[in-house]
Amino acid sequence: MQKEDVLIAGEWRAASGSDTFQAANPATKETLAPLYPVSSWADCDAALECASEAFEVMSKMSGDQIAKFLGAYADLIEANSTKLVEIANQETGLPASPRLGDVELPRTTGQLRQAADAARNGTWKQPTIDSANGIRSCLGPLGPVCVFGPNNFPFAFNSAAGGDFAAAIAAGNPVIAKANTSHPGTTKALAELAAEAAVATGMPTGTVQLIYRTSHEDGAKLVSDPRIGATGYTGSRHAGLTLKKAADEAGKPIYLELSSVNPVVILPGSIKENGIEATASEFSGSCLMGTGQFCTNPGLVVLIQDENTDELISTIGQQFENAPDGVLLSSGVEKSLSESHKILQEAGAEVVSGTGEGKNDGFSCRNTLLKASGAEFIASPEALQTEAFGNCSLIVVAKDLDEATGVLSSLEGNLTGCIYSAKDGSDDAAYDHLEPVLRRKVGRLLNDKMPTGVAVSPAMNHGGPFPATGHPGFTAVGIPASIVRFGALHCYDNVRQDRLPDILKDSYSGPAQRFIDGKWS
């Protein structure tokens, strides 16, 4: 059977290496026909070499040129949306409408266009001028970027089209995309359009390259190669930490999004104010949406025991029972979720509802609600904050505010953390006590709102302290901030005017805000 080609040095060509893999349709568990290659090091090496050459050309390009490419690519994605949605639906089981076609695809083209605007206006570069000392600085591209995309957003986080891709390109870096192995066909279809847009807009060969899979060893070699500038990785913690170790040892930046249980504290006054049914529904809806397969899925709820606690838990349990068991993205997700159920139970969590096989033809687990006491959580914080990626959540019932504080204190870093509190002020003392503890543990702090939605906003932080990500200062979503990750700080000292980047010249008249002699202008 024929193997699909990798995209290296501007050519779709046979991969090095002989191993192959196939994706599956998660809704039916049927193996999909195309055979995708596992690349050996020769492909990685060739991609790195070509990316290095592309980098030299891109480094000298104007933001306008890069913006044209990103815009043309967004247009091509829209023109081919029907086909893209069909492939992604087959490979992920995510609904073609509204999810893939009406929400995720427009989000993806929107991100590409926002990145194009940022490339054009250059504000992400933070141009700074000190006339008296003759020193000027701005961010510039840092080298070829390798992007590993996750399984749960086949478009918006795709390694060849998503947020990391758009940010890396906007900063002026070529991308080596490593497809997520659960949707190689979607990634290939996107990379074809990217390559077409690159040719049409005069980008260098090697602006976008695609491989599907490598050995773990070659993956580690790739992110630590001297020719690499940085890596963006979104996926499982285990694989991410292996890559982080290799990149760290080589001193190469790696931006990771690894795991998060996204604690939601629902304070007693809030439950009274909103009612048990509404509180339960808001949580269940968020937790089971997309079969719980969001980075910001609320996997941990913290309650403080009072007269409503038991009824709230049983109401959520009933809602979990009544809701359909959604389809999971792959057999791997199914297996890992089922293992997480076991780890949580072995650590003392009690089943309120679910566990076991889901009721549908695809990869699935039952909607699962578990519960534990605050004391149990504090005794086994590591095991009880195991991420159960999918339609599962753990409710922790603290006996009082102090125990709830202890629960939050024992949390690892998370992407988000939320506190629901009453509008009448009855929860304010508890809020003030808990907020500072939670603030330090999360990237995005919410009030009275479930964390699942991640707006593409300049004010967004889709990041947080380790192990949610690798560094608490960076966000993977939101432009221009996400672009900054793929920039190096370039200072020019006594450099002649005509040799400066345009954005640092005296003659610059573009739209970027510049910090000149202590003032914004």
Add this chain to the structure above:
Amino acid sequence: MQKEDVLIAGEWRAASGSDTFQAANPATKETLAPLYPVSSWADCDAALECASEAFEVMSKMSGDQIAKFLGAYADLIEANSTKLVEIANQETGLPASPRLGDVELPRTTGQLRQAADAARNGTWKQPTIDSANGIRSCLGPLGPVCVFGPNNFPFAFNSAAGGDFAAAIAAGNPVIAKANTSHPGTTKALAELAAEAAVATGMPTGTVQLIYRTSHEDGAKLVSDPRIGATGYTGSRHAGLTLKKAADEAGKPIYLELSSVNPVVILPGSIKENGIEATASEFSGSCLMGTGQFCTNPGLVVLIQDENTDELISTIGQQFENAPDGVLLSSGVEKSLSESHKILQEAGAEVVSGTGEGKNDGFSCRNTLLKASGAEFIASPEALQTEAFGNCSLIVVAKDLDEATGVLSSLEGNLTGCIYSAKDGSDDAAYDHLEPVLRRKVGRLLNDKMPTGVAVSPAMNHGGPFPATGHPGFTAVGIPASIVRFGALHCYDNVRQDRLPDILKDSYSGPAQRFIDGKWS
């Protein structure tokens, strides 16, 4: 004999552990009287605990309050400058005047005051507001910061007073200072003033703490402790990489400044234009200043062989011979420099001038000039770019432009890189060829200027790609950029107005530039 006290939890108290060490006067090699303790883990643990408590208080403080502390501290340093300069002169051998008293001390108080301004105006926080989505974000403090200061700037990079200290405090984090063991008395004197300023301005106990030395194992434990927010380290590459490994594994940010040979390319036209004598003098002056003990000392010169090359080298050699051999900061620096001489020679570098013991009563080595061919450098790039910290430089003579390109291509990351080129345009083609290669390797690119001076400027980048530092996006000098390193990105989603940090409230009327709904205001 009595041991000096550590500063933990607001008290000067006896250190845990029984080992001690003493500093020496580098100008005389005499051991200085005070005995300083090597702390065991108990001191680190106590400092971490107290810093965590201080962090909770500081997190809620206004920028004004923090600014008052930094300003009061700067005032106290000035009021005690005579005593500070005397101790630092004894411990470092650096001249009391002009270096310590007239240059470094004012630089240090200037940095503290710039940091105070930044804490007050809050612009470093990058406040961003998206009204439509109800999302707001800014940088906030990330937790207690551990600072390891280097040997070569007893004030300006001191762990209890220098750039990392000022930046960490301005961001709202308490500091655990780990003294450089070659100037413990200077660090103690500074920490005393810091503690006095902290009390006077109502800062929490634990804002500043001081230990002098730990085992390597405890140092690694310290930077990776869950209670630590981040670490700033300036020093030797070997010790820095050990700390980096520990911090990386724990997912804790660590900002490193490790080593740099600061390549200076002097193109043929420039030598013709400026003359051999002037070119040689400019280089020798920069290389031997402060006995070459600057992070940005020009340790590597790249020439392209022409009719002036040999005379330039012999002129520099003569200047090195004629200049006094300066005093080195410690026996450790002397030993390490002497070892570097050997490594470079074993890798093929030929002695033009110097090597061996210096001619003075202190720690010293002869002013040393070595040379190698471009081909030799390309064959042994690792050994031939060994940092020889001190009064030593290696001249590499490339046979042509291509070989010079090869030399630059084989460089590791550096803090600075410089190209001297003729004003008449005769070097322009060579410049255009070399600049992109050098640009990617360095943080600060210079024209026609030696790299030794590091202005405290918002446009400065005192940073660069690994192994010069740990991340190419950050600078250790320059405010507000250096403060950003010690911030975590805090996003607020749907958070009620009265619960937001002041800088994100609708009612904010302070001086910080805010990015509101896509516009700066």
